[in-house]
Amino acid sequence: MSNDAPAGETIADDEDHWPAFDITPKAYEEAVAAIAKSMNLDIVGWQVQHLESIEAPDGVYIMDVTARFQLAGMDFLILFECKRHKTRVKRSDVQVLHTKLQSIGAHKGVVVSAAGFQRGALEFAEMHGIACVRLVDNAWNYLTRHTKTTNPPALTGSFTGYAITPDVEEDYDFAILTGNTDNSRAALVPPG
Known part of the structure; x- marks a missing residue:
């Protein structure tokens, strides 16, 4: 059986045949x-x-x-x-x-x-x-029968997440953390 047929195209198969029984x-x-x-x-x-x-x-x-x-x-x-x-x-x-x-x-x-x-x-x-x-x-x-088993994401050694910090207007700032120390420090430690 060929695995190269595009989606929607039939696949030739020697074993595939119209059923021998004749029913409605x-x-x-x-x-x-x-x-x-x-x-x-x-x-x-x-x-x-x-x-x-x-x-x-x-x-x-x-x-x-x-x-x-x-x-x-x-x-x-x-x-x-x-x-x-x-x-x-x-x-x-x-x-x-x-x-x-x-x-x-x-x-x-x-x-x-x-x-x-x-x-x-x-x-x-x-x-x-x-x-x-x-x-x-x-x-x-x-x-x-069921869905394919998916593999978990590969571990990269760095963390990606986010931080929520209060700002001076009594609101919150959101920052993405990529695991880079400069990015994490800037998000968590206010300048100055």
């Missing part, structure tokens, strides 16, 4: 719901619903599949978008789910595709913690 989009959504129901782990109240109507501040959304549960006494909501397309899922499809997640206040989004995902869709999904899953011939394969 509704049947595909129901298959996703059935697999989600079978994932009942050590959580409380695992409930999966197909075509749930969810009211949000900006309107009502009809979600392909939802899963609700409680863990550690907290309520969680997962939104599933089912894409039984002949072409790979585009970045814009993942962006739409991201907008729904924000509007509804859901905790996780999952895009399930029969034909795979364009590179831009996978990059956006990974950046925003959206799971991308291939469901072909009842095989559930994760392409992304």
